Amino acid sequence: MTPSNAASSPDPTVQPVPASVVQQVDAADSTLHNPKRAVLSLGSNLGNRLETLQGAVDALADTPGLRIKAVSPVYETDPWGVDPGSQPTYFNAVVILKTTLPPSSLWERAQAIEEAFERVRDSRWGPRTLDVDIVTYQGAVSDDPALTLPHPRAHERAFVLVPWHDVDPDAEVPGHGAVAGLLPALAGQGVRFRADATLALPD
Numbered sequence: 001m002t003p004s005n006a007a008s009s010p011d012p013t014v015q016p017v018p019a020s021v022v023q024q025v026d027a028a029d030s031t032l033h034n035p036k037r038a039v040l041s042l043g044s045n046l047g048n049r050l051e052t053l054q055g056a057v058d059a060l061a062d063t064p065g066l067r068i069k070a071v072s073p074v075y076e077t078d079p080w081g082v083d084p085g086s087q088p089t090y091f092n093a094v095v096i097l098k099t100t101l102p103p104s105s106l107w108e109r110a111q112a113i114e115e116a117f118e119r120v121r122d123s124r125w126g127p128r129t130l131d132v133d134i135v136t137y138q139g140a141v142s143d144d145p146a147l148t149l150p151h152p153r154a155h156e157r158a159f160v161l162v163p164w165h166d167v168d169p170d171a172e173v174p175g176h177g178a179v180a181g182l183l184p185a186l187a188g189q190g191v192r193f194r195a196d197a198t199l200a201l202p203d
């Protein structure tokens, strides 16, 4: 409650807040109330693939400034971009989230989660315990090689688009159009629904 004599005898312990600080606080506050929607792709083809994907979902759910809105079904998928049969099949899924993290921080968090699962980088598209890619971040388009948005190959990958379409049938890949429209061209890629492998969204 404001004392009635506040104007005549201001509280001497209250210091004026510089305008620049007020601006920064207002900006941070509006970000907090304006979370961005991002889509992540999870993949694993070494070790216990389902446990690893669940671990990644749990780690994401534990991230401050991030809320998971949907977790897709799990698909068993043929390795994309390498010789058929040259590495184990993947488990893939997609997570839709809302976050107040900027893209760079979301990417750092994704890297940290990969590292927690002892991801090794041997060769391009080589087998891995865990891969976490940022597929889209709120319609952002960027050609920064460190974080290209949308992910530069997402629109060619059934292992991304099939689970994504399950949890968001109206999804679009910025610059490439509706996921539903991209899917027919990718029909032969070897993506099999695994009814026995489901990911839980932590409370």
Ligand SMILES: Nc1ncnc2c1ncn2[C@@H]1O[C@H](COP(=O)(O)OP(=O)(O)OP(=O)(O)O)[C@@H](O)[C@H]1O
Binding pocket: 121, 123, 124, 125, 126, 131, 132, 133, 134, 135, 144, 145, 146, 147, 148, 149, 150, 151, 152, 153
């Ligand atoms: N949208 C993105 N999501 C994740 N990493 C990205 C993205 N755009 C660019 N990168 C960069 O790609 C580099 C290689 O990433 P990574 O090792 O996960 O590739 P990959 O999974 O083998 O292949 P791909 O990029 O085709 O999925 C990373 O160091 C990262 O900086």
Ligand SMILES: Nc1nc2c(c(=O)[nH]1)N=C(CO)CN2
Binding pocket: 042, 043, 044, 077, 078, 079, 080, 081, 090, 092, 125, 131, 133, 159
């Ligand atoms: N099926 C499948 N193939 C891939 C995958 C993946 O997650 N699933 N990830 C790759 C590099 O990101 C390369 N190839």
